[in-house]
Amino acid sequence: MTEKIAVLGAGSWGSMLANILATNGHDVRLWSYKTAQVDELNTDHTNSKYLKDFTFSDSLVAYSDMRAALADVDDVLFVVPAQVTRSVAKKVNPLLAQLGIKPNLIHASKGIEEKTYQRMSEVLADEIDPANRHSISVISGPSQAEDVARGDITLVTAASENIQDAEHIQSLFMNPTFRVYTNDDVIGVEIGAALKNIIALGAGALVGLGYGDNAKASLITRGLAEISRLGTSFGANPLTFIGLSGVGDLIVTATSSDSRNWRAGNQLGHGKSLQAVVDNMGMVIEGVATTRAAYELAKQRGVEMPITSAIYHVLYDNADIKESIAQLMQREGRSELA
Known part of the structure; x- marks a missing residue:
């Protein structure tokens, strides 16, 4: 069944998700506050700042007027940076009330809000009144927009506390190259999506410093342990962290x-x-702001996250990267499973 969907945020991932929905036959309205970007998308069907050499579906229509983009929609997909999700949601809430609609809310933003430490579904629940929304879901997974643009096989997860809502998101996005699984562990999916950006910062730094594959594999593995520790402290399902998100x-x-x-x-x-x-x-x-939020959240909850802590001190205290690595390696020995 064809649905009317507003996609808020026309960066690389927002515009690519909008294109997937459009090619799946839905009526998609892609919103951006940048009028030049909107004009380019509507005239040339390109988004050159974010995805060079990719041509978008000519059925995809871009808007700079948020109210017009939201008119009569069934679903609203937020794909804006995590730290501005709240400000966008504040604008959306009264517009939904004015339009008299109660859409499904979906987000694909990967971060934790600074100061509040809230996940994006919590931010949306705070700012959009229950009378103006039907459900809140998240779509996440290993999904570089550039690979999707090349037609690469991509698998992601749609999560909602109500599995029927997750199945609805699954039905919107599924196609021969974009496969969607469902999950009811919103906490785990959102924390995994946010905190992996911290570990990616560290992985990139290792390569920049000249370290090899052993170091990268070790960082990723121990980084996953940290992500799982923080997530399960909130009640996330440990199995989510060995899944797509x-x-x-x-x-x-x-x-x-x-x-x-x-x-x-x-x-x-x-x-x-x-x-x-x-x-x-x-x-x-996204990882820069999320590092601060995760570092402070871990201290607050008494969760040990040495890699996150080291990256935090590099970013915010000008700690020397090589010295930080040395300190991680010299920590007291412990069990891998502790």
């Missing part, structure tokens, strides 16, 4: 040069300052 997303983000978090870490490893990296990237590096 856990280890799957961690592998691709911590090994791919298409990952902006990996690229940012790689530049740090080559000796650039954080500010220089941010200025050079030109796009949001």
